[in-house]
Amino acid sequence: MENTTVRLAVRPEGEINDRTFVIASEPVPSLSEGDIRVALEYCSVDPAMRTWLSEITSYVPPMAIGELMRSGGIGEIVETKSADFQVGDKVMGRFGIQSVYSGSTLDVIKLESTNIDIRHYLGGLGGTGLAAYFGLLDVGALKNGETVVVSAAAGAVGHIVVQIARLKGCKVIGIAGGAEKCSRVIEEYGADACIDYKSEPLAERMKNLCPDGIDVYFDxxxxxxxxxxxDNIALGARIVICGAIGEYDNLDSVNGPRNYLNLIGKAARMQGYVNFHFAEHYETARADLIKWNQEGKLQFRDQTEQGIENFPAILKMLFAGKNNGKLLLKI
Ligand SMILES: NC(=O)c1ccc[n+]([C@@H]2O[C@H](COP(=O)([O-])OP(=O)(O)OC[C@H]3O[C@@H](n4cnc5c(N)ncnc54)[C@H](OP(=O)(O)O)[C@@H]3O)[C@@H](O)[C@H]2O)c1
Incomplete structure (x- = not known):
């Protein structure tokens, strides 16, 4: 059995390019006692991948040259030496970008058979849905009726933020690139308005749309x-630093914010987080997300692109805004 792998070849300076990854076919290793072999079906494609390629330690150490591209994935067990997993089980884990995972069951979760599309476990019920949930409700301490602004509002995290804020009775303003994405943010996800940052003056539009200021800005x-x-925060505002995709190609010289002193007069706070800071609450969060989805109040939008050999081009789609909702790679 052969395994197609995507490994880091050369650290990119700026955008990823043709030399960044090496894609190869490798023989699968034999299994040790307790191991499983998984035929991967879907892998998550995330902006954070770009940050792991740079020689900068963030919340995880940088990837080494030659290391398998890190990624969460879903697949089916095709061979097992673990008493806890059977052939045919659907599983989720940190399998990396490859076609066949062979290794330990550490952090591997069995997906029980339900009517939920398993892809959602990498999207609305995975890292991006959880980031929206914890960012808005815990870090952002959202209260009913507040004014929320969210950037990348048509993306994986953003479209969940818009919908949760709506179901909490908030006024929601999205920011997205292009008229088509903006109309989706309003019509499909329920935002009150959406600013097209590619053609509209951002600060001016925020001022008009949020005359009493922004209570929660989800960045x-x-x-x-x-x-x-x-420039447009309300007294007591919370600025949720979920990510900064516009800065990931230049992590050694991140821009601004030049006006952070506005936090003083507005008694506001700005706070970052990573999902695992809330690990003990994953099950509660997933239960809420599933409930809202089944009540028809929250939709999970996925975009699935084919072919492991296309991984570099698919990753670049995130940085060119060519995705709607959660971007997945179908192996
Ligand atoms: N803290 C956490 O635990 C956590 C977990 C998951 C994700 N995140 C972060 O959340 C953010 C969104 O991730 P995601 O997976 O949901 O990605 P996503 O929003 O589905 O995709 C990225 C989107 O960002 C926008 N974009 C790309 N380059 C941009 C630029 N230079 N300026 C402005 N917008 C740009 C594009 O939308 P437009 O077409 O609208 O420009 C693109 O579709 C990322 O920063 C990610 O690192 C954090």
Whole structure:
């Protein structure tokens, strides 16, 4: 049995390019006692992958040259030497970008058979759905009726943020690139308005749409977007730093915010987080997300792209805004 792998070949400077990854076919190793072999079906494709390629320690150490591209994935067990897993079980784990995982069961979760599309466990019920949930409700301490602004609002985290804020009775303003994405944010996810940052003046539009100021700004992009939001915060605002995709290609010289002193006069706070800071609450969060989904109040949008050999081009789609909702790779 052969395994197709995607490994880091050369650290990119700026955008990833043709030399960044090496894609190869490798023989699968034999299993040790307790191990499983998984034929992967879907892998998660995430902006954070770009940060792991740089020689900068974030919440995880940087990837080593030659290391398998890290990723969460879902697949089916095809061979097992573990008493806890059977051939045919659907499982989720940190399997990396490859076609066949062979190894330990550490952090591998069995997905019980339900009517939930298993892909959602990498999206709305996975890292991006959980980031929206914890970011808005715990870090953002959202209260009913507040005004929420979210960037990358048509993306994996963003479209869940818009919908949760709506179901909590908040006024929601999205920010997205292009008229088509903006109309989806309003019509499909329920935002009150959406600013097209590619053609509209951000700070001015925020001021008009949020005359009493922004109570919760949920940031996915950083840079000028974060600065425009900081110029429009309300007294007691919370700025949720979920991510900063606009900065990931240049992590050694991240921009701004030049106007962070606005936090003083507005008694506001700005706080970052990673999902695992809330690990003990994953099950509660997933139960809420499933409940809202089944009540028809929360939809999970996925975009599935085919072919492990296309992984570099698929990862680049996130940075070019070519995804709607959660981007997945079908192996
Ligand atoms: N803290 C955590 O635990 C956690 C967990 C998951 C994700 N995150 C972070 O959350 C953010 C969103 O991740 P995601 O998986 O949901 O990705 P995503 O929003 O589905 O995809 C990225 C989107 O960002 C926008 N974008 C790309 N480059 C941009 C730029 N230079 N300026 C402004 N917008 C840009 C694009 O949308 P447009 O077409 O609208 O420009 C693109 O579709 C990322 O920063 C990620 O690192 C954090």
């Amino acid at each position: 996915n992009v950083g840079g000028e977007t974060l600065e425009a939001a900081l």
